[in-house]
Amino acid sequence: MKTVFFIVGLLCCLQSSWADGTLPRPEYPRPQFERADWRNLNGEWTYEFDFGKSGMNRKLYESKGFDNSIIVPFCPESKLSGVNYTDFIPAMWYHRTVRVPQDWNGKRVILHFGAVDYYSVIYLDGKRVGRHWGGSSSFAVDITDFVRAGVEHHLVVYVEDDQRSGMQAKGKQSGNYYSQGCEYTRTTGIWQTVWMEAVSRCGLKSARITPEFDQSCFIICPEFYALEEGMQVEALVKDGSKVVSRLIRRAATPLTMTLPIKKLKAWSPESPFLYDIELDVRDKDGKLIDRVKSYAGMRKVHVEGNRLFLNNKPYYLRFVLDQGFYPDGVWTAPSDADLKRDIELSMDAGFNGARLHQKVFEERFHYWADRLGYLTWGESASWGVNTSSEEAARNFLAEWGEILTRDRNHPSIIAWTPFNETWDRPSNDEQARIHDRLVKDAYRLSHALDYRPVNDASGNYHVMTDLWSVHHYAQSATEMVKRLEPKNGTLPQKSTTMEVLYSGQPYFVDEYGGIKWVQGKQFAANSWGYGDGPETLEEFYARLKEITDVILSYPHIAGYCYTQLTDVEQEQNGIYNYDRTPKFDRERIREVFLREPDNYKSPSEK
Numbered sequence: 001m002k003t004v005f006f007i008v009g010l011l012c013c014l015q016s017s018w019a020d021g022t023l024p025r026p027e028y029p030r031p032q033f034e035r036a037d038w039r040n041l042n043g044e045w046t047y048e049f050d051f052g053k054s055g056m057n058r059k060l061y062e063s064k065g066f067d068n069s070i071i072v073p074f075c076p077e078s079k080l081s082g083v084n085y086t087d088f089i090p091a092m093w094y095h096r097t098v099r100v101p102q103d104w105n106g107k108r109v110i111l112h113f114g115a116v117d118y119y120s121v122i123y124l125d126g127k128r129v130g131r132h133w134g135g136s137s138s139f140a141v142d143i144t145d146f147v148r149a150g151v152e153h154h155l156v157v158y159v160e161d162d163q164r165s166g167m168q169a170k171g172k173q174s175g176n177y178y179s180q181g182c183e184y185t186r187t188t189g190i191w192q193t194v195w196m197e198a199v200s201r202c203g204l205k206s207a208r209i210t211p212e213f214d215q216s217c218f219i220i221c222p223e224f225y226a227l228e229e230g231m232q233v234e235a236l237v238k239d240g241s242k243v244v245s246r247l248i249r250r251a252a253t254p255l256t257m258t259l260p261i262k263k264l265k266a267w268s269p270e271s272p273f274l275y276d277i278e279l280d281v282r283d284k285d286g287k288l289i290d291r292v293k294s295y296a297g298m299r300k301v302h303v304e305g306n307r308l309f310l311n312n313k314p315y316y317l318r319f320v321l322d323q324g325f326y327p328d329g330v331w332t333a334p335s336d337a338d339l340k341r342d343i344e345l346s347m348d349a350g351f352n353g354a355r356l357h358q359k360v361f362e363e364r365f366h367y368w369a370d371r372l373g374y375l376t377w378g379e380s381a382s383w384g385v386n387t388s389s390e391e392a393a394r395n396f397l398a399e400w401g402e403i404l405t406r407d408r409n410h411p412s413i414i415a416w417t418p419f420n421e422t423w424d425r426p427s428n429d430e431q432a433r434i435h436d437r438l439v440k441d442a443y444r445l446s447h448a449l450d451y452r453p454v455n456d457a458s459g460n461y462h463v464m465t466d467l468w469s470v471h472h473y474a475q476s477a478t479e480m481v482k483r484l485e486p487k488n489g490t491l492p493q494k495s496t497t498m499e500v501l502y503s504g505q506p507y508f509v510d511e512y513g514g515i516k517w518v519q520g521k522q523f524a525a526n527s528w529g530y531g532d533g534p535e536t537l538e539e540f541y542a543r544l545k546e547i548t549d550v551i552l553s554y555p556h557i558a559g560y561c562y563t564q565l566t567d568v569e570q571e572q573n574g575i576y577n578y579d580r581t582p583k584f585d586r587e588r589i590r591e592v593f594l595r596e597p598d599n600y601k602s603p604s605e606k
Contacts, residue, residue, distance in 0.1 A: 023040050023042050023043050024042050024043065024071055024072075024073065024074070024080070025040075025042050025073055025193050025332075025335070025336065026040055026042070027336045027364065029112070029114055029192070029193040029195060029362070029363060029364065030112075030138075030363055031295075031363065031364065031367040032209075032294045032295060032363070032367070032409050032410070033204075033206070033207065033292055033294055034292065034293045034294070035197050035198075035199070035290075035291070035292060035293075036291070037104070037197060037198045038195055038196065038197035038198075039101070039195060039196050039197070040193065040194075040195050041072070041096065041098065041155075041193075041194040041195055041196060042071075042072050042073050042193055042194060042195075043071065043072065044069055044070070044071060044072075044096075045069070045070055045071075045072050045094050045095060045096040046065045046066035046067070046068060046069055046070070046094070046095045046096070047066050047068050047069070047070045047076070047083075047092055047093060047094050047095070048060065048063075048066040048067065048068060048092065048093045049076075049085075049089055049091075049092050050090070050091035050092055050093060050158075051089075051090060051091070053090060053091045053160070055091065055093055055158065056158075059126075060093045060156070060158070061093075061121075061123040061126055061128070061156050061158060062123075062126040062156075063093065063095050063154065063156055064095075064154055065095050065154075066093060066094075066095050068083070069082060070082060070083050070094070072094070072096075072190050072194060073114065073190055073191055073192050073193050073194065073332055074191070074329055074330075074332050075117070075186075075187040075188055075189055075190070075191045075330055075331065075332065076089060076092065076188055076189060077089075077185050077186050077187060077188060077330055078185075078187075078328060078329050078330045078332065079327075079328045079329075080328045080329050080332070080334060086185060086186070087177065088163075088177075088186070089161060089186075089188040089189070090160065090161065090162060091158070091159060091160045091161070092158075092159050092188065092189055093156060093157070093158055093159075094156065094157040094158075094159070094189065094190065095154065095155065095156050095157075096155055097152050097153065097154055097155065098147075098152070098153050098155050098196065099150070099151065099152050099153070100147045100148065100149045100150070100151070100153075100196075101149065101150075101198070102149045102150045103149075103198075104149050104198040105149035105150075106201075107144075107198040107199060107200060107201065108142060108144045108198070108199040108200070108201055108203065108225060109142070109143050109144050109147055109196060109197075109198060109199075110140050110141070110142055110143070110196060110197050110198075110199055111129075111130075111140065111141045111142075111143045111155075111194075111195075111196045112138065112139075112140045112193075112194065112195050112196065112197070113132070113138065113139055113140070113141075113190065113192070113194055114138050114191075114192025114193045114194070114362060114363075115135065115136055115137065115138060115190075115191055115192040115360070115362070116132065116135070116139075116157065116159060116189060116190050116191070117135030117136070117159070117161055117187050117188055117189060117191060118133070118134065118135040118159070118160065118161045118162070118168045118170075119131075119132070119133050119159070119160040119161070119168075120132050120157055120158065120159050120160075121157070121158040122141050122155075122156075122157055123154075123155070123156040123157070123158070124143055124146040124147065124153050124154065124155055124156075125146070125153055125154050126154070126156075127146060129141050129143050129146050130143075133395060133398065133399070134169075134395070134398065134399035134402060135161070135168060135169065135170070135187075135381065135399075136169065136171075136359070136360035136380065136381050136399065136403060137360065137399050137402035137403050137406065138192070138363075138402070138406050139402070143196075157189075157190065159188065159189040159190075161186075161188045161189065163175055163186060163384055164384075166384065166385070166386035166389060166392055167385075167386065167389065167391055167392045167395055168384060168385070168392070168395055169380055169381045169382050169383070169384055169385050169395075169396060169399065170186075170381060170383060170384030171358035171359050171380075171381025171382070171383055171384070172184050172323060172325075172357075172358045172359070172381075172383065172568075173185070173186040173187060173384070174186060175384075178526075179524070179569045179570055180526055180570065181528075181570075181571075182571060184325055184330075184568055184569045184570075184571075185325075185330050185569065186330075187330050187331040187332075191330075191331050191332045192332065192362050199225065199290065200225075200281065200289040200290045201225060201226055202224060202225060202226045202227065202228050202231060202251075202281065202283070202289060202290070203224070203225055203281060203289065203290035204222055204223070204224060204225075204233075204279060204281060204290055204292050205223045205224055205225050206222070206223045206405075207220055207221065207222045207223065207279055207292065207294065207409075208220070208221040208223075208408065208409065209277065209294065209296045209409045210451070211267075211296060211297065211298045211299055211300065211411070213264075213266070213298060213299060213300030213311060213312070214300065214312075215260075216260060216261050216262070216264045216298075217245075217258050217259055217260045217261055218237060218245070218258075218259045218261065218275075218277075218296055218298070219256060219257070219258055219259075220235050220256075220257040220259065220277070220279075221254065221255060221256055221257070222235075222251075222255055222257070222279060223253070224251055224253065224281070227251055227252070227253065228283065228284070229284060230283065230284025230285075231250070231251035231281065231282070231283060231284065232248055232249065232250055232251060232281070232282050233248070233249055233250075233251050233255070233257075233279060233280065233281050233282075234246070234247070234248045234279070234280045234281075234282070235247050235248075235257050235259055235277065235278070235279055236277065236278040236279075236280075237259050237261065237275050237276070237277055237296075238275060238276040238277070238278070239265070239275060239276075240276075244261055244262065244275070245259040245260055245261055246259075247259050251281065261275070261298065264298050265298065266298055266299055266311050267297030267298055267299040267370075267373075267411045268299060268310060268311055268373065269352050269353070269373040269374065269375060270373065271373070272297070272370065272371060272372060272373030273297070273298075274295045274296065274297050274370060274371065274411075275295060275296055275297070275298065276293070276294075276295050277293070277294040277295055277296055278291065278292070278293055278294075279291070279292045279293075279294065294409070295370070296409065296411065297370060297411030297412075298411075299311055299411050300312060301414045301415070301452060301453070302453070303453050303466055303467070303505070303506060305504065306504055306505065306506050306507060306556060306558065307506055307558055308414075308415075308453065308467070308506045308558055308559070310375075310414065314558075314600060316558065316559050316596045316597060316600045317352065317353060317375065317508065317558065317559025317560070317561070318350065318351050318352045318353070318559065318560065318593055318594075318596065319351060319352070319353050319354055319355050319375075319377075319510065319559060319560065319561035319562070320346050320349070320351040320353075320354050320355075320561060320562050320563075320564065320565045320575065320593075321354070321355050321357050321511060321561055321562065321563045321564040321565065322342065322346070322354040322355070322356055322357060322564070322565045322566075323357050323358065323359060323564060323565075323566075323568050324342075324356065324357075324359045324361055324365075325359075325566075325568045325569070325578075326338065327578050327579055331359065332362075333362075333364075333365075336364055339362070339364050339365045339368055340368040340372070341580065342365075342565065342566075342580070343365075343368050343369060343372050343374045344372070345565070345566075345575075345576060345580060346374070346565055347372065347374060348586065348590075349565075349575050349576075349586070349589050349590060349593055350589060350590040350591075350592065350593030350594040351562075351593055352374070352375055353374055353375030353376055353377075353412075353414075354374070354375075354376050354377075354561075354565065355376070355377045355379065355417070355458070355510055355561045356376050356377065356378060356379050357379055357420070357564075358379060358380075358381050358382070358383055358420055359379070359381050360378075360379075360380060360381060360403050361376075361378075363406070363407070366407060366410040366412060366413065367410075369410070369412035369413075370410055370411055370412045373412075374412055375412060375414050376412050376413050376414070377413070377414065377415045377416070377417050377455065377510075378403070378404075378407055378413045378415070378416050378417065379416075379417040379418075379420065379458070380396070380399070380400055380403060380417070380418050380419070382396070382418060382419045382420055383420065387419075387422060387424070387425065387434070387435040387438050387439070388426045388428075388431035388432070388434045388435050389434070390434060393434065393437075393438040393441070396418075396438065396442070397438070397441055397442060397445060400418055400442055400445060400446075401445055401449060404416065404445075404446060404449045404450055405449060408449065408450045408452075413452065414452060414453075415452055415453050415454065415455055415466075415467060416446045416450070416452055416453075416454050416455070417454075417455045417456075417457075417458050418439070418442040418443070418446065418454070418456060418457075419439060419442065419456060419457040419458065420457065420458045420459065421457070421458065421459045421460060421471065422435070422439070422457045422460065422461050423459075423460055423461070425461050425498055436463050439456050439457060439463040439464065440463055440464045442456065443456050443463070443464045443465065444464075453466035453467055453506075454466050454467070455467040455469050455508075455510070458471070458510055458511070459471035459494070459510070459511060460494035460495065460498070460499060461494060461495060461498045461499035462493075462494075462499040462500055462502075463499065463500060464500070465500075465505060466505060466506075467505055467506050467508060468491075468493075468502055468505040468506065468507045468508065469507075469508045469509075469510040470483075470484075470492070470493065470494065470507070470508070470509055470510070471509075471510065471511035471512070472484065472509060472511070472512050473511070473512060473513070473514050473530040473531065473563075474512075474547060475515070475530065475531035475532070475543060475547070476543070476546070476547070477546040477547060477549070477550050480512075480546075480547045480550040480551070481550055484509070484550065484551070484554055484557070486556065490502070491507060491556060506558040506559075507556050507557055507558055508557065508558055508559050508560065508561070509551050509557060509559075509560045509561070510559075510560065510561040511561055511563050512547065512551065512560060512561070512562060512563065513530070513544065513547065513548075513562045513563050513564075513573070514529055514530035514531075514563040514564065514573040515529055515530065515531070515533065515534065515540060515543055515544060515573055516528060516529020516530070516531075516533035516572055516573050517529070517533060517534065517537075517540050517572070517573070517583060517584075518533075518572050519577055519581075519583040522572065523567065523569055523570055523572060523578060524569065524570040526570045527570045527571075527572045528570060528571060528572070528573075529571070529572055529573035530563070530573060537584070540584070541584075541585075541588050541592075544589075544592055545591075545592050548560070548562075548592050548593070548595075552595060552596070552597050553597075555597070557597075562575075562593070566578055566580060575589060
């Protein structure tokens with residue numbers, strides 16, 4: 001009985017943190033497409049687990065409320081949700097009531113989900129209004145025809161999640177009951193902000209914003225929910241309060257708006273300047289019917305030879321691996337400030353960016369990266385996908401396309417990585433063809449939707465790629481030299497039979513290090529790091545410096561990514577502890593990661 005009382009008390013304490021009326025994660029979730037009229041739906045919902053997947057037969061979609069409470073947007077596996085249930089959850093149901101404000105009458109009402117893992121069905125008053133496949137991508141449902149202003153409605157969300165099916169991307173969510181190796185606590189259901197907004201029936205649906213650095217202009221391509229005769233759209237680009245470019249065009253589909261910028265201010269890690277952008281839609285009488293606020297950075301990223309260029313100059317990447325896990329929130333940061341803090345901790349350690357690893361980070365993270373001048377590679381949560389399955393391939397490509405479309409306006413993202421370590425590529429020829437086709441399709445889809453370079457499969461096995469990445473966890477300079485030293489003029493690669501041959505792309509060591517160091521008590525009995533951990537701090541610093549110095553010594557290497565920013569549960573090889581407290585002397589860490597190769601130039605500059 002004492003145990004039961006303790007658990008109940010713990011859950012009450014966790015939920016009481018929101019009892020003062022404040023909302024968890026109250027900030028606007030989509031900072032590059034912001035409207036003034038919106039409602040945050042985070043907070044207390046009710047839920048029911050559906051272990052037998054019998055809820056449809058029991059018509060739980062007609063529910064007026066379940067018996068258990070959960071704090072959204074935190075997943076039920078997390079402490080912050082107030083549930084903290086960490087076994088597998090094959091299906092579950094959520095419920096809350098929603099009331100559309102009276103002054104939204106006559107407008108579209110759009111219901112948004114930052115992310116729901118994995119398959120979700122949305123109901124209003126027992127009627128199905130939408131479905132979505134994909135655990136990491138955002139989606140929206142137009143619920144205009146199912147709600148009335150001023151009336152209370154019952155919102156029910158059904159979720160299915162099978163991390164072990166091979167049909168869905170799960171990232172680093174553990175396929176076993178316990179966290180082990182490189183896999184950690186699972187995330188099921190709603191794990192990002194839920195919200196709704198009022199939009200004119202002919203309002204903006206999206207806007208792609210592309211910087212043309214060499215031409216000194218922004219290309220804006222707006223998309224509308226609907227068009228009416230005489231509609232116009234106006235785009236403003238601002239430097240603070242000063243309008244530096246303005247353009248008015250008749251609303252149309254498609255529409256390309258070119259806004260020239262005089263005396264451009266470039267965006268870079270050294271100077272992360274952002275232009276504010278405002279998009280206004282007016283009807284035939286000139287009445288404002290929609291206004292969206294956004295921003296953009298004027299910067300260019302491209303590949304020449306074996307160098308990655310930023311704003312037409314070769315740029316050396318001093319990256320860190322960031323897995324985006326939190327002790328209390330799992331995949332969801334406890335607050336917006338925590339997202340910002342992770343970037344600041346990384347920059348304070350000397351890194352100029354991160355490989356966002358096996359997780360699709362929420363838009364607020366990218367917002368802070370844009371503001372702070374922090375470079376990133378965007379990655380999917382590809383682990384868990386059976387790459388030799390046609391159905392899994394379909395699921396992956398659909399979700400990857402949604403991810404790219406959502407995040408492609410962020411200047412801080414400089415490359416895409418659809419896959420990570422595809423060392424489970426089948427040797428069977430028929431299955432290998434399906435695998436290779438999927439990787440090629442992901443590469444081509446990335447380029448069809450965006451201009452950034454693509455690292456098709458971080459580490460291995462490369463099929464079609466703009467960037468060449470290798471993973472080496474050698475724990476001494478001697479071993480690192482063996483893995484990176486060119487042989488007979490040929491750069492080392494994982495396999496010459498399982499992947500295409502290296503053909504001169506920018507070459508990155510985008511995973512290395514992983515040196516175990518436990519500051520105080522171990523997180524778990526199965527805590528680990530790569531290789532044998534050093535016995536003293538001095539040994540740690542020496543090892544870190546010598547393996548990094550080897551990478552810096554090779555002119556063919558265009559950058560690195562150290563594993564990792566923080567410990568994650570049992571994987572205790574971070575620069576910081578899992579709770580983000582320091583493990584090492586700041587200055588000694590910065591001394592290693594602030595260094596760059598001498599005279600890092602493009603081949604044409606040498």
